[in-house]
Amino acid sequence: MEEVRTRFPPSPSGYLHIGGARTAIFNWLFAQKTGGKLILRIEDTDAERSSEESIQGIIESLKWLGITWDEGPYFQSQFIDEHVAAAQKLVELGHAYKCFCTKDELELKREEARRTKSALQYDGTCRNLTPDEIREKEAAGTPHTIRLKVPRGEGSILFEDIVYGFIEKKYEDIEDFVVVRSNGRPLYVLSNAVDDMRDRITHVIRGQDGLANTPKQILIYKALGAPIPKFAHMSLTLDPKKAKISKRTHGELVAVHFYREHGFLPWAFVNYLALLGWSTPDSREIFSTEELIQAFSLEGISRGNAIFDVRKNDPKFFTDPKAISVNTHYLRNLPVEEIEPYIRGELEKAGIWDPEFEGAKHDWFLHTVDLIRSRYHVTSDFVTHGRAYFSDDYPIDPKALKKNILKHEELKAWFPILADRLNAIETFSIEEAEHVIRELAEELGIKAGILINGIRTAVTGVAKGPGLFDVLIATGQRRVVERLRKAVTLFE
RNA sequence: GUCCCCAUCGUCUAGUCAGGUCCAGGACACCGGCCUUUCACGCCGGCAGCACCGGUUCAAAUCCGGUUGGGGACGCCA
Numbered sequence A: 001m002e003e004v005r006t007r008f009p010p011s012p013s014g015y016l017h018i019g020g021a022r023t024a025i026f027n028w029l030f031a032q033k034t035g036g037k038l039i040l041r042i043e044d045t046d047a048e049r050s051s052e053e054s055i056q057g058i059i060e061s062l063k064w065l066g067i068t069w070d071e072g073p074y075f076q077s078q079f080i081d082e083h084v085a086a087a088q089k090l091v092e093l094g095h096a097y098k099c100f101c102t103k104d105e106l107e108l109k110r111e112e113a114r115r116t117k118s119a120l121q122y123d124g125t126c127r128n129l130t131p132d133e134i135r136e137k138e139a140a141g142t143p144h145t146i147r148l149k150v151p152r153g154e155g156s157i158l159f160e161d162i163v164y165g166f167i168e169k170k171y172e173d174i175e176d177f178v179v180v181r182s183n184g185r186p187l188y189v190l191s192n193a194v195d196d197m198r199d200r201i202t203h204v205i206r207g208q209d210g211l212a213n214t215p216k217q218i219l220i221y222k223a224l225g226a227p228i229p230k231f232a233h234m235s236l237t238l239d240p241k242k243a244k245i246s247k248r249t250h251g252e253l254v255a256v257h258f259y260r261e262h263g264f265l266p267w268a269f270v271n272y273l274a275l276l277g278w279s280t281p282d283s284r285e286i287f288s289t290e291e292l293i294q295a296f297s298l299e300g301i302s303r304g305n306a307i308f309d310v311r312k313n314d315p316k317f318f319t320d321p322k323a324i325s326v327n328t329h330y331l332r333n334l335p336v337e338e339i340e341p342y343i344r345g346e347l348e349k350a351g352i353w354d355p356e357f358e359g360a361k362h363d364w365f366l367h368t369v370d371l372i373r374s375r376y377h378v379t380s381d382f383v384t385h386g387r388a389y390f391s392d393d394y395p396i397d398p399k400a401l402k403k404n405i406l407k408h409e410e411l412k413a414w415f416p417i418l419a420d421r422l423n424a425i426e427t428f429s430i431e432e433a434e435h436v437i438r439e440l441a442e443e444l445g446i447k448a449g450i451l452i453n454g455i456r457t458a459v460t461g462v463a464k465g466p467g468l469f470d471v472l473i474a475t476g477q478r479r480v481v482e483r484l485r486k487a488v489t490l491f492e
Numbered sequence B: 001g002u003c004c005c006c007a008u009c010g011u012c013u014a015g016u017c018a019g020g021u022c023c024a025g026g027a028c029a030c031c032g033g034c035c036u037u038u039c040a041c042g043c044c045g046g047c048a049g050c051a052c053c054g055g056u057u058c059a060a061a062u063c064c065g066g067u068u069g070g071g072g073a074c075g076c077c078a
Helices: A018-034 A052-065 A076-092 A103-115 A131-139 A188-198 A208-224 A247-254 A256-261 A266-275 A289-295 A321-333 A336-349 A362-375 A398-406 A411-423 A430-444 A448-460 A468-475 A477-491
Strands: A005-008 A037-042 A071-075 A096-099 A145-148 A156-161 A165-170 A178-180 A203-207 A230-234
Touching (some): A005 A203, A018 A037, A018 A052, A018 A203, A018 A230, A018 A266, A018 A289, A052 A256, A052 A266, A076 A178, A145 A208, A156 A208, A156 A230, A165 A208, A178 A188, A208 A230, A247 A256, A256 A266, A266 A321, A321 A362, A362 A468, A398 A448, A411 A430, A430 A468, A468 A477
Parallel strands (some): A005 A037, A037 A071
């Protein structure tokens, strides 16, 4: 059996967005699954729009996602001579011809076609020029493009797409398309096909927008006598208004790096993206890397376009709720050690990382992360909602302050008492701490909840969190006492 | 305008190829309940969909035709 070779060919005209990432992921999964290879090819022939910065950004995003490639990155711009040579060969073989029509002439014809509401195809003016006419125009220095000579008359291109099944396109619906510009530079449809031939690509897995190009590229393969790869077109990713996801209209929200910066675990994001337009018969949703590779198949790609449910100005969800929920799942269920590096990254970014967290306080650190993670969704929550666990410099949420502290003025007097009594505990344990607090509540003749909620707010700055006694142990006797003593200033 | 593709809950989807086991299953989101010192987690329950019309058939989400809707491609961009 022939080795599977797939490729991911981004054009470096911006960051990697979720559509591109999804294409890369599917190619990668298929290569992994079949023991094949993934080739990374940067299609940088549009010098105007390409940039080194984009190349670096795309590569970084792929690395972050954990997508590995076996060959490349190759750069399309280095193979332009090869593309032009292929075009020359096409002309020599009689499968392509020189076209001397100017852009202006063509535009006029297109205008006319629009007016008469007929198909806007090239009319083949130069298809049948005699050798003499061609020589004459060349001698006069008239610039020319090269067009592929599409078979005329009855007949069609028929191919079987792995996702969409048989696709048929009549010859008459394909115009003699340009493969080389008048300035001698090849066009995408040619370059891409020639590169795939050279890279011996066996499976072209790409967005459905490439479907319309496929018959043209098959024509090129045939004319050049090259083996035709298998094609698998994937449904597109649309926004909630069913418009194609684009950098232009959605900006950062569709950039891979946005999710990296907003506390997504890379694998969680890959897992979510894989679910957009792909599924297994049992509708399973959570997969480890190995499991996803095992479960993956091109046949599971859906034909209908999927909507990436981006939320703009939604106070509750900063992006697709499903994406967040997948991330949340991993954040809560992965072994703590596996999410540790990401939490560390967040703490470092916030400037509250303490080297002891991986030294003397390592066990404490893992325990604390584990204690609080069940209510977080993204890793950055650890430095916002969870800041007080890792730093003494934390804000007090105004709403919590009002509800749990200011509402009970007596707490101003009770906090110091609590501080003293908690400080007096010899072995600071959950049981001891609970005993002290409940005893005081009883003495005062109040509900323990008043003290509990007040303490939680003073010690963590927020009204939510794990059971208070766990919180106290995690925070530590000394810090709890300090924070309670300091809390009397909250009434000022 | 021409060509191609698609159509199941708000969203992601299973089921469609091989019609009955589907008065359509799961997940997210949402709502309610239990648990509880708070918020979560967890558990239990609920809301909600086969775009429409016709045909084939004993039987259609599934097959066929049409309508409507959506998307994509039609460039000397990639």
